[in-house]
Amino acid sequence: MKRFLVAAFVGAFALSSVFAGGSGEAAGAQNTPYTIEVGGSTSVTPLMEKFAEAYAKVRPHVKVNINPTGSGDGIKNAGTLYQIGMSSRELTPAEQGQGFRVETVAIDGIAVIVNSANPVGSLSVEQIRDIYTGAAGDWGQVSGSGKSGKIAVVSREAGSGTRGAFEELAGIKKLVAGANESTSTGAIKAGIAQNADAIGYISLGSLDASVKALAVGGVAASSANVVNGSYKLARPFILLSKADAHAESKAFLEWMLGPEGQAIVKTSWIPVK
Amino acid sequence: MNRKYADRFFQYFFRMVSLVSVLALGAILIFVFAQGLMPFVGATAPGIRLVVQNIGELAVNGRVYRNVPDSISLEEDARFISLRFPSGDAGEEVVDIEVNADERDARKRLVFARNPSAKVSYPEAYVVTLGWPGLMAGRDRKIHIILPEPPYSPVEFIGGMQWQPVRDKVFGVFPMIAGTVLASLGAIFLGVPVALLCALFMAEFLADRPAAFARGAIELLAGIPSVVYGFFGLMVIVPAVKNVFGIAAGNTLLSAVVVLALMILPTVITIAESSMRAVSLSLKEASLSLGASKMQTAWHITLFHAHSGVIAGIILGISRAVGETMAVILVAGNSPQLVFSPLESVRTLTATIAMEMGYASGRHSEMLFSIGVVLFIMILALNSLILRLRRGMDVV
Numbered sequence: 110m111k112r113f114l115v116a117a118f119v120g121a122f123a124l125s126s127v128f129a130g131g132s133g134e135a136a137g138a139q140n141t142p143y144t145i146e147v148g149g150s151t152s153v154t155p156l157m158e159k160f161a162e163a164y165a166k167v168r169p170h171v172k173v174n175i176n177p178t179g180s181g182d183g184i185k186n187a188g189t190l191y192q193i194g195m196s197s198r199e200l201t202p203a204e205q206g207q208g209f210r211v212e213t214v215a216i217d218g219i220a221v222i223v224n225s226a227n228p229v230g231s232l233s234v235e236q237i238r239d240i241y242t243g244a245a246g247d248w249g250q251v252s253g254s255g256k257s258g259k260i261a262v263v264s265r266e267a268g269s270g271t272r273g274a275f276e277e278l279a280g281i282k283k284l285v286a287g288a289n290e291s292t293s294t295g296a297i298k299a300g301i302a303q304n305a306d307a308i309g310y311i312s313l314g315s316l317d318a319s320v321k322a323l324a325v326g327g328v329a330a331s332s333a334n335v336v337n338g339s340y341k342l343a344r345p346f347i348l349l350s351k352a353d354a355h356a357e358s359k360a361f362l363e364w365m366l367g368p369e370g371q372a373i374v375k376t377s378w379i380p381v382k
Numbered sequence: 383m384n385r386k387y388a389d390r391f392f393q394y395f396f397r398m399v400s401l402v403s404v405l406a407l408g409a410i411l412i413f414v415f416a417q418g419l420m421p422f423v424g425a426t427a428p429g430i431r432l433v434v435q436n437i438g439e440l441a442v443n444g445r446v447y448r449n450v451p452d453s454i455s456l457e458e459d460a461r462f463i464s465l466r467f468p469s470g471d472a473g474e475e476v477v478d479i480e481v482n483a484d485e486r487d488a489r490k491r492l493v494f495a496r497n498p499s500a501k502v503s504y505p506e507a508y509v510v511t512l513g514w515p516g517l518m519a520g521r522d523r524k525i526h527i528i529l530p531e532p533p534y535s536p537v538e539f540i541g542g543m544q545w546q547p548v549r550d551k552v553f554g555v556f557p558m559i560a561g562t563v564l565a566s567l568g569a570i571f572l573g574v575p576v577a578l579l580c581a582l583f584m585a586e587f588l589a590d591r592p593a594a595f596a597r598g599a600i601e602l603l604a605g606i607p608s609v610v611y612g613f614f615g616l617m618v619i620v621p622a623v624k625n626v627f628g629i630a631a632g633n634t635l636l637s638a639v640v641v642l643a644l645m646i647l648p649t650v651i652t653i654a655e656s657s658m659r660a661v662s663l664s665l666k667e668a669s670l671s672l673g674a675s676k677m678q679t680a681w682h683i684t685l686f687h688a689h690s691g692v693i694a695g696i697i698l699g700i701s702r703a704v705g706e707t708m709a710v711i712l713v714a715g716n717s718p719q720l721v722f723s724p725l726e727s728v729r730t731l732t733a734t735i736a737m738e739m740g741y742a743s744g745r746h747s748e749m750l751f752s753i754g755v756v757l758f759i760m761i762l763a764l765n766s767l768i769l770r771l772r773r774g775m776d777v778v
Contacts, residue, residue: 179740206453
């Protein structure tokens with residue numbers, strides 16, 4: 110019995126190696142399987158997942174591994190752990206000067222969201238700044254639509270690309286004490302969907318019917334308004350790589366910046382080309 | 383003969399396995415401590431670093447760069463920065479800066495010799511940016527002067543009230559230490575009495591079959607991932623707290639305490655109950671035969687003689703409450719402020735690490751390891767305190 114089992118195993122190994130060898134040869138020399146490691150911003154991840162899905166049809170032998178860790182990590186480890194790093198904010202001065210190839214792959218608006226039951230429909234940038242710095246703590250101070258009550262301010266954690274871009278665009282120097290900090294777009298949406306007094310902000314590409322997006326300065330939050338420049342809250346999605354990256358990862362980068370990739374960007378974000 | 387070799391083999395095998403696990407633990411500790419102590423022993427860089435954007439040719443302190451690298455490091459003891467680069471048709475931009483290395487205030491450390499032609503801005507602490515309009519739109523010419531951050535004072539770290547890690551680079555963790563202590567204590571005070579009464583009921587009063595069923599259900603509760611508790615808290619407890627107390631947001635210390643109390647219940651109940659079951663039957667029978675009621679026996683005999691297991695359960699409960707991360711992040715609101723009321727948003731040490739690790743860079747990331755060291759020391763102190771208490775009780 111034992112001898113039979115051993116023989117069966119050896120046979121199976123031999124067969125599988127024959128088959129593996131066969132398929133390797135059929136694929137040809139330039140199509141050796143390759144895995145591109147991509148990592149960084151959680152905001153860019155939904156877009157990158159769509160890229161990876163579509164690219165699997167274009168070049169089936171290339172696998173794209175996505176590590177949603179955060180913009181800081183994506184920038185820090187671009188060119189080392191990740192062939193392509195993702196960031197949803199501009200690089201800080203200290204992060205620049207490391208010889209990165211920096212490419213903006215898409216533009217993303219930041220939607221300011223409130224509960225669907227909230228009658229407030231529009232805020233100016235100054236009012237948003239007042240709410241987030243604590244100068245205005247009550248809906249009665251900003252709404253003009255009869256809503257009153259304390260505002261529950263929801264922000265993202267320190268270092269988040271979305272928060273960095275939002276604070277820079279709205280001119281917020283220091284977040285009001287007591288503001289809630291959530292780690293993800295999903296948690297912010299869930300929190301605001303069940304709190305009529307809350308205000309928060311998320312990527313425009315992640316907006317859905319569970320919450321209401323405010324117009325900023327009278328301009329509705331939409332891709333069209335970001336493109337024509339009238340909606341001011343927008344930030345770039347950045348991809349970082351090093352010059353000595355593998356040919357396959359360079360090809361993937363070019364594909365994302367090319368017409369096919371930009372067509373995918375168009376589904377929920379704003380293309381750059 | 384064979385037996386002897388097998389025994390010897392297993393002896394070495396066990397030694398190897400324990401050696402490897404001890405080494406792995408040691409390596410983790412050394413790694414966390416080495417990272418976490420970094421901000422307190424040295425500056426972030428030996429000297430000033432320049433980051434140049436969209437400027438083709440630049441002279442720094444007399445040295446001309448034809449092909450400007452992204453990053454230029456100055457000498458450690460550079461007392462001045464002199465920048466010159468051609469601009470426009472025949473013009474030249476000149477900036478002369480004196481470096482006041484002894485100046486504590488980072489903003490005053492650079493003294494401009496005369497009004498520089500550049501727009502000077504301070505985008506974040508320890509960074510000074512000189513900007514000129516670009517030769518092409520959107521290609522602004524910029525020189526960022528990045529000053530080294532001096533070693534951070536451990537006193538300001540532990541006792542500091544402000545956590546502004548990105549722009550101001552202020553790292554005070556006292557509010558988070560207080561948050562962790564308050565949330566865990568609250569959970570213990572709310573959860574442990576409930577858990578002990580529940581365990582006593584199951585061990586003493588419930589019939590065998592329903593008790594076995596209840597035990598299975600409670601063990602199942604212990605296996606539920608913490609993020610599920612967190613979402614339950616976010617969907618049920620947070621709105622309830624908001625509506626009951628009429629506050630703007632229900633993400634508060636109170637919500638965190640309730641969720642943590644729920645989470646430690648299964649641990650404390652399971653361990654306390656099994657130690658109550660282990661109390662010798664002869665003790666209970668002696669109590670009953672002396673005329674004590676069933677309730678008196680449960681209270682004075684079972685609970686008292688099971689105290690060692692009860693304390694073990696509480697220790698595990700505290701460890702779970704202090705170390706819990708995901709559930710707390712979802713319900714506590716995570717505002718790094720010192721709380722004076724259970725209806726304010728609070729942040730714990732573990733939440734800070736989990737929330738910011740992915741985004742942090744430079745000193746901020748090392749500071750998160752320092753928080754790990756603080757957490758480690760807190761749990762060590764807590765465990766040794768409880769062990770001492772337990773030894774005191776064993777003597778009785």
